[in-house]
Amino acid sequence: MRFGARGRHRAASTRYGDGQGSYRGKQGSRVLGKVVLVTGAARQLGGRFVRRVQCEPGVDRVIAVDAVEPAHELGGAEFVRADIRQSALARILAEHAVDTVVHLDVSGKALGAGGRTAIKETNVIGTMQLLGACQKSPAVRRLVVKSSTSVYGSASRDPAVFTETTPPKSLPSGGFAKDAVEVEGYVRGFARRRPDVAVCVLRFANILGPRPDSPLADYLSLPVLPTVFGYDPRLQFVHEDDVVDVLGIAAGEPRRGTLNSGTFNIAGDGVLLLSQCSRRLGKPTVPVLLPAVTWVGSALRTIGMTDFSPEQIRLLTHGRVVSTVQMRETLGFRPKFSTAETFAEFARSRGPGLLPPETVGRAVDRLAALPLPGGAGPRERGAGAVQTTHGAR
Amino acid sequence: MADAKVIPFDDDRSRSGGASRPARRRTGAGGPGGGRGDGSAAPVSALPGAQVPEPSAVSPEAGEGGREPRRDAVDAGGAPGGWERRIAGGLAFLRRRVTGDYDVDEFGYDRELTDQVLMSVLRPLADTYFRVEVKGIENIPSDGGALIVANHSGTLPLDGLMLQVAVHDNHPADRHLRLLAADLVFQLPVVNELARKAGHTLACAEDAQRLLEMGEIVGVMPEGFKGIGKPFGERYKLQRFGRGGFVSTALRAGAPIVPCSIVGAEEIYPMIGNAKTLARLLGFPYFPITPTFPWLGPLGALPLPTKWTIQFGEPIPTDGYPPEAAEDPMLMFNLTDQVREQIQHTLYKLLVQRRSVFF
Known part of the structure; x- marks a missing residue:
């Protein structure tokens, strides 16, 4: 509703129909077809979305764009190798008469080799180039941008639950979170300049899928989890299947009674604490004092295990929970996986850790099977054990 | 707040006095929506007698300090089975905790x-x-x-x-x-x-x-x-x-x-002084000085x-x-x-x- 009215979409679509007669004739009798351009198609998520969106009714063609050849199958989509940091995009948009742009090339982790600078360039400069190209192209009617809940930052003075309108108490100072903030800023500017384009910004919580594609997934794949001593962050996850589904909803026409333009938090229901995550994964934790965490982080980064950026450390200190009321009520999307289910899927794909929960559970059961003389003795032991777990957390 | 409501019941400071108090208010709070005003003159009813003594009735039964009185109230088992059930409950709890199976x-x-x-x-x-x-x-x-x-x-x-x-x-x-x-x-x-x-x-x-x-x-x-x-x-x-x-x-x-x-x-902790400089140094809003605190060390924190x-x-x-x-x-x-x-x-x-x- 903030990003342009529906009447204007119709006007744009008329224009689109007029200009592309030749293309229509070649394609067939369908009058109202869609041409979807997906950036970041070489990533796991991009590839899945490209394959998925082809099956949507009303989608004629899918143009997949990325700077590198994807390792996975893209189905019937047309792959165009282009670096979105260059201005080749305007030509691609015009050539294929793209009307829906799904911008997924906003990511916290490089694909293959490439440092932080390259990611930042792709995220920020790439978005600027893409938006510039979209602004020039009259055919574009819909823009979907993948963002992240990290735009809210993570601080001790933040409210427990972020809504889409919560202003961040402390803006992310660097890293992917800052990229996401800047990308959203440019997208807002674009929405102002092109009110006829329906713009949807999806702020995803931590995405977990079968293949780790985010710094947090990398972190959770470590054999032993370094944690910040004295903090137990609340985390939310969203399953990759749900991400693909909600991108489909955002890229299509809004269903009756829903609205798919605007900004939405996307997360699975419920919350997991990091301590719960580690126990469910069966991985021991090593609490590290907050000042020393940065050293551990840079040490881990040096040996290339994970990107332990300051922003990541803040997430692991204070945690972050977002409200998904808008997602449910305005966007009309219900995730299939809750946070806990997403995590269970992830844990299953990872394989057991050093202390699998089943083994630990069996150990407790053995404790239960010990001959109990009754009376106060075992009771004390039980109570003591409870206290210990509590103390050890 | 009406004076007459508070004073009579605090004259006898016993538990039973505290227990009889609710009898008056109960009816006022009976409409939980907050619509009081009808309860001010309500008579003592038989209802509160049944539920109010509950917390005080639990502690003598639980014996030692009344640990987990609510669980006792729930299973309320006989004396021999009580311990075993408690141990089983404690172990089930422990199991849930160590496997992360809680919400x-x-x-x-x-x-x-x-x-x-x-x-x-x-x-x-x-x-x-x-x-x-x-x-x-x-x-x-x-x-x-x-x-x-x-x-x-x-x-x-x-x-x-x-x-x-x-x-x-x-x-x-x-x-x-x-x-x-x-x-x-x-x-x-x-x-x-x-x-x-x-x-x-x-x-x-x-x-x-x-x-x-x-x-x-x-x-x-x-x-x-x-x-x-x-x-x-x-x-x-x-x-x-x-x-x-x-x-x-x-x-x-x-x-x-x-x-x-x-x-x-x-x-x-009777606070007789405030070490403001120290507080600012530590980032606390105040640093208390009590008759015992910094002087007796950790004992002063009692x-x-x-x-x-x-x-x-x-x-x-x-x-x-x-x-x-x-x-x-x-x-x-x-x-x-x-x-x-x-x-x-x-x-x-x-x-x-x-x-x-x-x-």
């Missing part, structure tokens, strides 16, 4: 841990050490949101924790208090973790409103650091109530405000065993106001003053009835 809400509130561990740790402090006497628990509605507004004192926020135990252990509908805590709490390691798990959250309008709309009982101490860090000479003098934000939050959520007066917490009274006053309904009332500063100030006066008044009354600080 927390979006605020990080771990209900199971709070009920089984945190409350059990705090309970001896409340029952044996401070001997907290709880009055007017029936003023907290049995369902729906409510905002408990209490005075704050005692250098360390033990009064908040005792208030939480008081609501948890005494309320017949098994309600849990969700406290709003200062941002300092969430900056300190360990403390923030335990606070979140115990159901506390940051004192901000968003969190308070979210909790009230979820139908939770929210506890707030609007004096903040001004109240908890005031010198001993100013004890039981309420400080300014912030900006009255709690009133507009309660109005927006339509939740009744329950004023609460806590007597006894002021004397646990609170004095004062006798506490927690009195919940009659709820002030907020659902009768138009929706724009939350934006009306005049109404805010009036309601804030009303709550403040009621707490101050009750404090003085309780102080007059108190025989001694320690008994």
Whole structure:
């Protein structure tokens, strides 16, 4: 509703129909077809979305764009190798008469080799180039941008639950979170300049899928989890299947009674604490004092295990929970996986850790099977054990 | 608050006196929506006699300090089976904990841990050490949101924790208090973790409103650091109530405000001085100096065993106001003053009835 009215979409679509007669004739009798351009198609998520969106009714063609050849199958989509940091995009948009742009090339982790600078360039400069190209192209009617809940930052003075309108108490100072903030800023500017384009910004919580594609997934794949001593962050996850589904909803026409333009938090229901995550994964934790965490982080980064950026450390200190009321009520999307289910899927794909929960559970059961003389003795032991777990957390 | 309601029942300080009190109020709080006004002249009914003695009846049965009285009340098994069931329960609990198979809400509130561990740790402090006497628990509605507004004192926020135990252990509908805590709490390691798990959250309008709309009982101490860090000479003098934000939050959520007066917490650490430079250096709002604290080292951190009274006053309904009332500063100030006066008044009354600080 903030990003342009529906009447204007119709006007744009008329224009689109007029200009592309030749293309229509070649394609067939369908009058109202869609041409979807997906950036970041070489990533796991991009590839899945490209394959998925082809099956949507009303989608004629899918143009997949990325700077590198994807390792996975893209189905019937047309792959165009282009670096979105260059201005080749305007030509691609015009050539294929793209009307829906799904911008997924906003990511916290490089694909293959490439440092932080390259990611930042792709995220920020790439978005600027893409938006510039979209602004020039009259055919574009819909823009979907993948963002992240990290735009809210993570601080001790933040409210427990972020809504889409919560202003961040402390803006992310660097890293992917800052990229996401800047990308959203440019997208807002674009929405102002092109009110006829329906713009949807999806702020995803931590995405977990079968293949780790985010710094947090990398972190959770470590054999032993370094944690910040004295903090137990609340985390939310969203399953990759749900991400693909909600991108489909955002890229299509809004269903009756829903609205798919605007900004939405996307997360699975419920919350997991990091301590719960580690126990469910069966991985021991090593609490590290907050000042020393940065050293551990840079040490881990040096040996290339994970990107332990300051922003990541803040997430692991204070945690972050977002409200998904808008997602449910305005966007009309219900995730299939809750946070806990997403995590269970992830844990299953990872394989057991050093202390699998089943083994630990069996150990407790053995404790239960010990001959109990009754009376106060075992009771004390039980109570003591409870206290210990509590103390050890 | 009508004088005649408080004084007669506090004359006899016994448990039974406390138990008979609810009889009067019960009917007033019987319509839990907050529609009181008909209950002021209600006669004593037979109903409260059945439910009010419950908390006091549990402790003699449970014997040693009444650990986990609620579980006892639930399974209420015979004496021989009780222990085994407890052990089994404890092991099941342990198993759930070590495998991570438990739930927390979006605020990080771990209900199971709070009920089984945190409350059990705090309970001896409340029952044996401070001997907290709880009055007017029936003023907290049995369902729906409510905002408990209490005075704050005692250098360390033990009064908040005792208030939480008081609501948890005494309320017949098994309600849990969700406290709003200062941002300092969430900056300190360990403390923030335990606070979140115990159901506390940051004192901000968003969190308070979210909790009230979820139908939770929210506890707030609007004096903040001004109240908890005031010198001993100013004890039981309420400080300014912030900006009255709690009133507009309660109005927006339509939740009744329950004023609460806590007597006894002021004397646990008599603060005779404040090392301001040291406080600024450490980033704390104040650094207390008590007759014992820095001098005796950790021993000085032991609170004095004062006798506490927690009195919940009659709820002030907020659902009768138009929706724009939350934006009306005049109404805010009036309601804030009303709550403040009621707490101050009750404090003085309780102080007059108190025989001694320690008994």
